[in-house]
Amino acid sequence: MAAAAAGDVHEEMLNRRVILKRYVTGFPSEDDMEVVTGTARLAVPAGSTAVVLKNLYVSCDPYMRGRMTKHEDPTYVPDFVPGEVLTAFGVSKVVASGHPGFAVGDLVWGMTGWEEYTLVPNPALFFKINHPEIPLSYYTGVLGMPGMTAYVGLFHVAKPKKGEYVFVSAASGAVGQIVGQLAKLTGCYVVGSAGSDEKVNLLKAKFGFDEAFNYKKEADLNAALKRYFPEGIDIYFENVGGAMLDAVLLNMRLRGRIPVCGLISQYNLEQPEGPRNLACVITKRLRMEGFIVTDHFGEYHKFEEEMAGYLKEGKITYIEDVAVGLEKAPAALIGLYTGRNVGKQLVKVANE
Amino acid sequence: MAAAAAGDVHEEMLNRRVILKRYVTGFPSEDDMEVVTGTARLAVPAGSTAVVLKNLYVSCDPYMRGRMTKHEDPTYVPDFVPGEVLTAFGVSKVVASGHPGFAVGDLVWGMTGWEEYTLVPNPALFFKINHPEIPLSYYTGVLGMPGMTAYVGLFHVAKPKKGEYVFVSAASGAVGQIVGQLAKLTGCYVVGSAGSDEKVNLLKAKFGFDEAFNYKKEADLNAALKRYFPEGIDIYFENVGGAMLDAVLLNMRLRGRIPVCGLISQYNLEQPEGPRNLACVITKRLRMEGFIVTDHFGEYHKFEEEMAGYLKEGKITYIEDVAVGLEKAPAALIGLYTGRNVGKQLVKVANE
Numbered sequence: 001m002a003a004a005a006a007g008d009v010h011e012e013m014l015n016r017r018v019i020l021k022r023y024v025t026g027f028p029s030e031d032d033m034e035v036v037t038g039t040a041r042l043a044v045p046a047g048s049t050a051v052v053l054k055n056l057y058v059s060c061d062p063y064m065r066g067r068m069t070k071h072e073d074p075t076y077v078p079d080f081v082p083g084e085v086l087t088a089f090g091v092s093k094v095v096a097s098g099h100p101g102f103a104v105g106d107l108v109w110g111m112t113g114w115e116e117y118t119l120v121p122n123p124a125l126f127f128k129i130n131h132p133e134i135p136l137s138y139y140t141g142v143l144g145m146p147g148m149t150a151y152v153g154l155f156h157v158a159k160p161k162k163g164e165y166v167f168v169s170a171a172s173g174a175v176g177q178i179v180g181q182l183a184k185l186t187g188c189y190v191v192g193s194a195g196s197d198e199k200v201n202l203l204k205a206k207f208g209f210d211e212a213f214n215y216k217k218e219a220d221l222n223a224a225l226k227r228y229f230p231e232g233i234d235i236y237f238e239n240v241g242g243a244m245l246d247a248v249l250l251n252m253r254l255r256g257r258i259p260v261c262g263l264i265s266q267y268n269l270e271q272p273e274g275p276r277n278l279a280c281v282i283t284k285r286l287r288m289e290g291f292i293v294t295d296h297f298g299e300y301h302k303f304e305e306e307m308a309g310y311l312k313e314g315k316i317t318y319i320e321d322v323a324v325g326l327e328k329a330p331a332a333l334i335g336l337y338t339g340r341n342v343g344k345q346l347v348k349v350a351n352e
Numbered sequence: 353m354a355a356a357a358a359g360d361v362h363e364e365m366l367n368r369r370v371i372l373k374r375y376v377t378g379f380p381s382e383d384d385m386e387v388v389t390g391t392a393r394l395a396v397p398a399g400s401t402a403v404v405l406k407n408l409y410v411s412c413d414p415y416m417r418g419r420m421t422k423h424e425d426p427t428y429v430p431d432f433v434p435g436e437v438l439t440a441f442g443v444s445k446v447v448a449s450g451h452p453g454f455a456v457g458d459l460v461w462g463m464t465g466w467e468e469y470t471l472v473p474n475p476a477l478f479f480k481i482n483h484p485e486i487p488l489s490y491y492t493g494v495l496g497m498p499g500m501t502a503y504v505g506l507f508h509v510a511k512p513k514k515g516e517y518v519f520v521s522a523a524s525g526a527v528g529q530i531v532g533q534l535a536k537l538t539g540c541y542v543v544g545s546a547g548s549d550e551k552v553n554l555l556k557a558k559f560g561f562d563e564a565f566n567y568k569k570e571a572d573l574n575a576a577l578k579r580y581f582p583e584g585i586d587i588y589f590e591n592v593g594g595a596m597l598d599a600v601l602l603n604m605r606l607r608g609r610i611p612v613c614g615l616i617s618q619y620n621l622e623q624p625e626g627p628r629n630l631a632c633v634i635t636k637r638l639r640m641e642g643f644i645v646t647d648h649f650g651e652y653h654k655f656e657e658e659m660a661g662y663l664k665e666g667k668i669t670y671i672e673d674v675a676v677g678l679e680k681a682p683a684a685l686i687g688l689y690t691g692r693n694v695g696k697q698l699v700k701v702a703n704e
């Protein structure tokens with residue numbers, strides 16, 4: 001195994017990493033995380049099928065907040081462990097490999113660590129990057145987990161038809177910008193909400209949404225939705241929950257669909273706010289359906305080809321918010337919950 | 353038209369009827385309705401295709417509360433009008449007809465009035481009763497709207513599979529008792545909740561539920577559900593909403609389904625309680641789907657045959673709570689919201 005042989009160099013490197021300092025309740029702060037320096041061996045244990053990754057880009061994703069809570073009962077993803085490195089999706093280069101499927105130099109994306117080098121005992125869940133001609137960082141976003149989330153939520157759960165009215169919240173974010181553009185490609189009428197005028201402009205000027213509004217400037221969300229959807233909403237791609245969901249329920253059309261992707265407005269609340277207008281689910285015959293993107297990773301490469309095609313043809317465009325350097329990662333993550341990010345938030349860890 | 357000729361008798365009868373006195377906010381009281389006496393002509397206007405019905409049984413259904421509220425925007429069913437008779441499903445005999453499809457003496461069920469005689473200008477939406485050998489009153493329940501609600505919600509929305517875990521709230525009611533029995537016929541494990549020990553006994557002894565509990569005696573609904581569903585719930589047939597829904601969300605299994613049939617615990621609240629555990633819809637990939645039975649009336653006669661078969665074979669049994677006399681109707685309706693009814697609540701208006 002030539003690749004494994006590289007491990008024989010026994011090279012030891014400094015390895016900056018971001019660890020969780022303590023479990024979090026309520027709103028997280030930078031101080032809940034800490035950047036520390038350890039070491040990494042750029043070699044895999046003899047005889048193992050592990051790989052060592054050099055991380056190029058790591059992702060900041062809203063669901064990571066949930067992993068900072070200590071859960072009594074296991075949930076869909078394990079809690080982070082205080083003192084240990086945060087794990088997240090990232091784009092990496094293989095620098096040592098004992099695995100027959102991965103060679104040194106391979107570009108991959110998958111669940112890695114918020115650190116410079118990561119030893120991955122079982123790399124089988126990593127995807128090889130088939131389109132390195134596209135910006136590699138896109139594999140944390142439009143070509144990675146968030147892009148696929150948009151795709152699955154829209155096409156597998158909501159199942160849009162041409163001419164339908166689609167509303168997307170957190171519309172300028174990693175998932176939202178793709179949802180809106182895919183819905184436009186399907187022939188839908190698409191409106192997005194976002195938390196700043198800059199984001200609203202992006203939605204209309206850059207992503208081709210039919211309309212967009214700054215929800216923070218709307219005293220009455222119900223009235224705002226009535227203005228943008230006089231005929232009502234067929235599909236609400238739910239990213240935020242809370243007051244927006246309640247207003248949306250009042251504006252859904254008969255047999256509307258709500259793919260429940262995320263509820264970011266609730267992630268830092270001790271006591272979540274329930275939607276009071278749930279009766280609309282009955283009277284309007286609505287379907288609300290949750291999904292987790294990783295369930296659909298089996299069709300990732302099909303998605304990758306389709307999305308890479310759209311990107312190359314210029315049918316889909318993508319905006320990223322890149323924090324440079326691991327030490328910026330904690331603030332970048334926390335910024336998601338205040339809407340500081342404009343587009344997909346990620347962290348550049350090392351040069352390609 | 354021989355049937356219409358019967359109208360020539362110009363017979364005028366006293367007609368007791370229950371009218372809405374005023375729009376209702378909060379919990380309804382008997383005093384919001386009034387029993388008055390008018391007159392009815394047992395004849396149809398010359399040349400019309402109307403029918404006159406003699407009402408035998410009228411139904412008390414939870415959704416009627418919604419029609420007592422004054423809505424600014426139209427909802428799925430029109431508001432009642434103060435001073436006018438309450439309309440409801442009922443079982444009736446045709447006593448005059450100008451309609452070629454209905455003859456004097458026909459037994460029908462459909463949307464009639466809480467009164468002795470009802471002039472129906474367009475009887476096309478009434479169903480002829482094909483199984484008069486079964487108690488006619490059943491056409492307000494197991495063979496009528498509530499039975500079909502159970503059928504549609506279970507088979508069209510929830511789509512149970514053999515061996516799945518099914519939970520039904522308001523389980524001894526008009527809809528719930530049928531849901532549970534149909535789920536048992538499908539080979540599911542079925543638990544019901546109800547609001548008295550008498551009802552709980554009925555669920556187990558009469559309707560063949562595997563387990564049942566009195567939710568009013570459970571301080572911790574989450575703990576109760578964990579006791580009855582250590583493996584979790586695949587299907588929750590939602591009749592009540594509120595605290596029960598929240599506890600259920602915590603106990604759903606992956607890819608569980610919640611047909612949202614009714615939210616009776618919320619119907620009299622000025623400010624409904626939203627479910628705080630909505631995040632479970634995402635993490636457990638749940639589907640919550642509302643439906644309205646009338647959308648499915650096109651397949652009523654197929655349902656009627658199937659259900660009549662079950663009743664005759666003794667595979668399904670039914671319990672009714674019969675109030676005798678129209679003057680009992682207001683109290684019977686209000687009793688639904690306190691759980692006074694044991695089984696399907698209906699009112700006997702006249703002898704067959």
Ligand SMILES: NC(=O)c1ccc[n+]([C@@H]2O[C@H](COP(=O)([O-])OP(=O)(O)OC[C@H]3O[C@@H](n4cnc5c(N)ncnc54)[C@H](OP(=O)(O)O)[C@@H]3O)[C@@H](O)[C@H]2O)c1
Nearest residue numbers: 062149170173174175194195262263264265292293337339
């Ligand atoms: N189900 C799945 O498998 C899956 C996978 C990926 C993501 N998700 C979910 O999808 C949603 C979007 O994720 P993303 O990666 O695309 O994040 P993102 O939109 O790029 O970033 C989060 C955005 O959420 C908005 N936000 C933050 N706090 C808010 C609040 N209190 N009320 C309303 N909006 C708020 C902010 O935008 P504004 O400036 O517009 O407020 C912020 O920029 C999240 O809920 C996430 O958890 C689900």
Ligand SMILES: NC(=O)c1ccc[n+]([C@@H]2O[C@H](COP(=O)([O-])OP(=O)(O)OC[C@H]3O[C@@H](n4cnc5c(N)ncnc54)[C@H](OP(=O)(O)O)[C@@H]3O)[C@@H](O)[C@H]2O)c1
Nearest residue numbers: 414501522525526527546547614615616617644645689691
């Ligand atoms: N979607 C549709 O097309 C459709 C059609 C028909 C009915 N429905 C709905 O289905 C549900 C059941 O209707 P049904 O005709 O079968 O009524 P029912 O169960 O025969 O009667 C109502 C029962 O609800 C329970 N209840 C009342 N207030 C409650 C509260 N605050 N919390 C919990 N339970 C309460 C009581 O039983 P306990 O003693 O057990 O508490 C009461 O006996 C209702 O929500 C109704 O609106 C929907």
